[in-house]
Amino acid sequence: xxxxxxxxxxxxxxxxxxxxxxxxxxxxxxxxxxxxxxxxxxxxxxxxxxxxxxxxxxxxxxxxxxxxxxxxxxxxxxxxxxxxxxxxxxxxxxxxxxxxxxxxxxxxxxxxxxxxxxxxxxxxxxxxxxxxxxxxxxxxxxxxxxxxxxxxxxxxxxxxxxxxxxxxxxxxxxxxxxxxxxxxxxxxxxxxxxxxxxxxxxxxxxxxxxxxxxxxxxxxxxxxxxxxxxxxxxxxxxxxxxxxxxxxxxxxxxxxxxxxxxxxxxxxxxxxxxxxxxxxxxxxxxxxxxxxxxxxxxxxxxxxxxxxxxxxxxxxxxxxxxxxxx
Ligand code: NAP
Ligand code: G4F
Numbered sequence: 001x002x003x004x005x006x007x008x009x010x011x012x013x014x015x016x017x018x019x020x021x022x023x024x025x026x027x028x029x030x031x032x033x034x035x036x037x038x039x040x041x042x043x044x045x046x047x048x049x050x051x052x053x054x055x056x057x058x059x060x061x062x063x064x065x066x067x068x069x070x071x072x073x074x075x076x077x078x079x080x081x082x083x084x085x086x087x088x089x090x091x092x093x094x095x096x097x098x099x100x101x102x103x104x105x106x107x108x109x110x111x112x113x114x115x116x117x118x119x120x121x122x123x124x125x126x127x128x129x130x131x132x133x134x135x136x137x138x139x140x141x142x143x144x145x146x147x148x149x150x151x152x153x154x155x156x157x158x159x160x161x162x163x164x165x166x167x168x169x170x171x172x173x174x175x176x177x178x179x180x181x182x183x184x185x186x187x188x189x190x191x192x193x194x195x196x197x198x199x200x201x202x203x204x205x206x207x208x209x210x211x212x213x214x215x216x217x218x219x220x221x222x223x224x225x226x227x228x229x230x231x232x233x234x235x236x237x238x239x240x241x242x243x244x245x246x247x248x249x250x251x252x253x254x255x256x257x258x259x260x261x262x263x264x265x266x267x268x269x270x271x272x273x274x275x276x277x278x279x280x281x282x283x284x285x286x287x288x289x290x291x292x293x294x295x296x297x298x299x300x301x302x303x304x305x306x307x308x309x310x311x312x313x314x315x316x317x318x319x320x321x322x323x324x325x326x
Contacts, residue, residue, distance in 0.1 A: 005072055005118075007031040007059065007107065008080030009052075012183045013123070015042035017078055017226040022051045024230075029072045031065075031081065033058040042183050059103030062110070069114035076233050078121045079107045082153075085187055086127060089149035090280055100152035101159075108163045108171065116169060119233040122160040124173035125153045126218070126244070126286050136289040139175065139242055146281040161240075170238045174229055177244035177288040180308060181222040182315035189251055190219065190312060193258050198316035200270050201262040204326055207270050211277030213252035216285045220245045221303035221311075231297040244288020245301045254309060261313040 004021045008014040009030025021028050030043070032054050046052045055072065057064035059081050069077070082100040083089065089096040104122060111118055129137045130146035145151045157173050164171040184191035189210070196208030220243075228243045259267040293299045303311070 002026045002076065003029065003072060003074045004076045004078065005029045005031070005055075005069065005074035006078045006080060008082065008123075009054070010039055010042060011080060011084070012042065012181060012185065012222055013179075013226055013229075014078075014080045015183055016181070016223050017080070017229060018043060018046055018052055020223070020226050020230060022046070022049065026051070028052045029055050029068075029074060031055050031057045031068060059099045059106060062106050065106050065110040066114055069110045069118075073115050074118050076119045076121070077107070077111055078123075078229060079104060080123045082123065083149070085185070086147050086149045087187075087277070087279060089147050089152070093148035096148050097152050097155075100149060101155035104156035105159050108159060108169070112163065112167055112169065116167065118170070119238075120160070120169060120171040121229050121233055122156055122171065122173045124157045124160075124175045124240070125150070126175060126177040126288060127283060128154050128157060128175065129286060130283050132285060135285070136244075136246065136287045137242065138289045139240055139292060146283050147279070150283075164238055170233075172232050172238045173240045174232055175240060175242045175288075176225055176228070177218040177220065177242075177286060179220045179222040179225040180312065182312055182319075183222065190254060193251075193255050194309070194312035194316045195320070197255075197258040197262045197264065197270070197313055198320045201264060201317065202320050204320065207272040208255070209272045209274035209277065210251065210255070211274065211279070212282060213255065213271075214250055214284070215282060216248040216250050216287070218244045218246070218248045218287045219254070219305060219308060220301050221308050224301050224303065228293055228297060228299045231299055235296070239296075241293045241297065242288045242290050243293050243299065244290045245305070246288060246290060247305060248285065248287040249305055257306060257309040258313050261310045262317065
């Protein structure tokens with residue numbers, strides 16, 4: 001039985017990846033950090049499944065990572081843990097650097113010492129393209145990050161390349177464009193809109209407060225994207241891949257479609273601008289070219305933008321109905 005080690009297993013992607021790998025017959029080990037209240041909501045359906053074992057550790061604590069990999073001796077390592085919220089990276093730039101940048105070196109070095117023959121996946125990001133140098137963005141597009149998060153991800157990307165070239169380790173980066181789902185954190189714009197629109201529909205709030213409606217993103221469906229992560233580690237050679245749908249839409253379009261999905265007539269009636277959600281430096285337009293992933297991995301997105309918006313709004317309507325009146 002193959003063994004996989006996932007950092008960030010309590011997050012959106014980690015939880016879907018655990019589902020996928022368990023379905024494929026893996027024994028999965030998920031790194032979790034100590035918190036005063038457990039936050040296992042996204043993996044609650046797996047908590048009593050013997051195929052998932054939780055291992056205590058933190059990206060900031062080198063020994064916990066080396067010990068964990070030494071004990072587990074995994075075949076595959078997926079480094080998904082990070083401070084992943086771009087807006088928070090201006091408020092906590094040093095912590096973002098510790099987790100999202102140096103944390104990658106800690107994981108790579110733990111692997112080098114404990115299980116150098118394992119295969120390593122690094123969660124790189126389209127945020128690295130930032131103020132984009134070309135459209136669409138490919139594996140060859142130069143990086144121009146626009147936030148402390150983007151800068152930290154560029155570091156994580158290059159240290160992964162460096163360990164691959166220095167120590168002949170099987171280490172790859174997936175440069176993933178935005179991917180969403182009902183398991184997305186509520187602070188990210190798609191889930192925030194889907195939840196806000198559902199709450200307006202059910203009479204629980206009257207407006208949705210947002211920042212920049214003009215920003216465009218290449219939004220896909222998270223379960224499709226964890227499939228691409230797994231495919232990258234099944235290849236003969238370690239290479240980096242862009243994963244994207246190839247189409248982008250504005251935040252405003254997401255809001256309009258979400259209102260339609262909830263049968264609310266006028267999106268402008270429920271939208272309110274709040275400068276609190278504007279960013280010191282914005283990434284205006286992202287759109288990826290995933291030709292290499294399509295060609296070499298046989299990867300395809302399975303959910304369209306309209307389907308994604310609808311499934312997210314329906315999930316929030318269901319959730320808010322279950323939560324009852326306030
Ligand atoms: P997420 O939902 O925010 O999950 C982040 C995970 O990292 C959580 O499990 C969190 O644990 C864990 N974590 C944070 N700091 C940690 C630390 N110091 N030690 C150990 N674990 C820590 O993020 P996601 O959307 O699943 O994204 C997964 C990865 O892909 C991230 O690296 C993100 O930057 C990257 N990425 C995401 C997207 C996207 O569109 N979703 C696109 C490109 C790249 P807690 O539950 O304890 O907080
Ligand atoms: O949903 P967002 O916070 O995602 P963002 O910044 O694109 O980052 C996400 O995708 C990256 C991949 O490109 C990941 F690496 C990263 O970890 C994360 O998963 O914001 C999307 C856009 C931005 O332009 C933002 O300015 O939506 C705009 N926006 C407008 N109003 C808002 C809001 N974003 C948030 N979070 N909240 C708002 O009220």
